[in-house]
Amino acid sequence: MDAENLSKRLAAVAAQVPKGSRLADIGSDHAYLPAHLLMTGQIDFAVAGEVVVGPYENMLKEVAHRGLSDHLIPRLANGLDAIKLDDKIDTVVIAGMGGTLITKILDAGQDKLVNVKRLILQPNVGEEGLRKWLANQHFEIVHEEILEEDDHVYEIIVATPTLNPVAYNHREALFGPLLIQKGGAIFKQKWQKELARDQYAIEQMQGAKSVPVKRLSDYQARVKLIEEVLENDNRN
Numbered sequence: 001m002d003a004e005n006l007s008k009r010l011a012a013v014a015a016q017v018p019k020g021s022r023l024a025d026i027g028s029d030h031a032y033l034p035a036h037l038l039m040t041g042q043i044d045f046a047v048a049g050e051v052v053v054g055p056y057e058n059m060l061k062e063v064a065h066r067g068l069s070d071h072l073i074p075r076l077a078n079g080l081d082a083i084k085l086d087d088k089i090d091t092v093v094i095a096g097m098g099g100t101l102i103t104k105i106l107d108a109g110q111d112k113l114v115n116v117k118r119l120i121l122q123p124n125v126g127e128e129g130l131r132k133w134l135a136n137q138h139f140e141i142v143h144e145e146i147l148e149e150d151d152h153v154y155e156i157i158v159a160t161p162t163l164n165p166v167a168y169n170h171r172e173a174l175f176g177p178l179l180i181q182k183g184g185a186i187f188k189q190k191w192q193k194e195l196a197r198d199q200y201a202i203e204q205m206q207g208a209k210s211v212p213v214k215r216l217s218d219y220q221a222r223v224k225l226i227e228e229v230l231e232n233d234n235r236n
């Protein structure tokens, strides 16, 4: 993969960036995503943030190699500290990390989100907590996608700020308020795998010398919920 040929996952993230956005890509690593969007004329300003020196140096190399230094600003910074108010960032991408870390980054940098119109998030795991955070902070999920690449299933969550109250029940937070409506083969595949994993965990707990009662009943409730959703999903 490089800035000319994004992975399927990053291409799907890129497709959610509106034309002309002022983008911040947090945890950008090689900065392939903003470089790609600049090279294809989709945007003309981006900040690429990185907290680790190695990936930050990768970004510097990419910016120099592509001659993008007037348009792509690499910053070594933790989370949304990479954004300055003068940047007038309106779109933030955080991709390829756990949902807990994405939530932490958003929560710690709330002052940088006041003018942001679109969050494009691609958590590798831990989507449920992230969706709950979005609802609590008045971000409405306007688009969700699930895709498979190299035997991994990825979810993309796009959210926009709203003045209206937002609430997702347990089922919506876990499966995705829009993904649960769409269903489909990859959705089914993901949850069949999760179901098998949880059922195995239940067997292990039931066979333990000291049964962890609370944990066991949480897993049993989750299995019941997944079974219900899979039974109701006849799409593919």
Ligand code: SAM
Binding pocket: 010, 026, 027, 028, 029, 030, 049, 050, 051, 052, 055, 077, 078, 079, 080, 094, 095, 096, 097, 101, 105
């Ligand atoms: N966003 C790219 C993608 O989706 O392909 C790179 C994902 S890479 C697995 C995650 C990157 O996030 C790493 O380069 C890591 O150093 C960076 N990162 C982790 N925590 C961060 C934080 N708090 N602030 C900025 N970057 C962070």
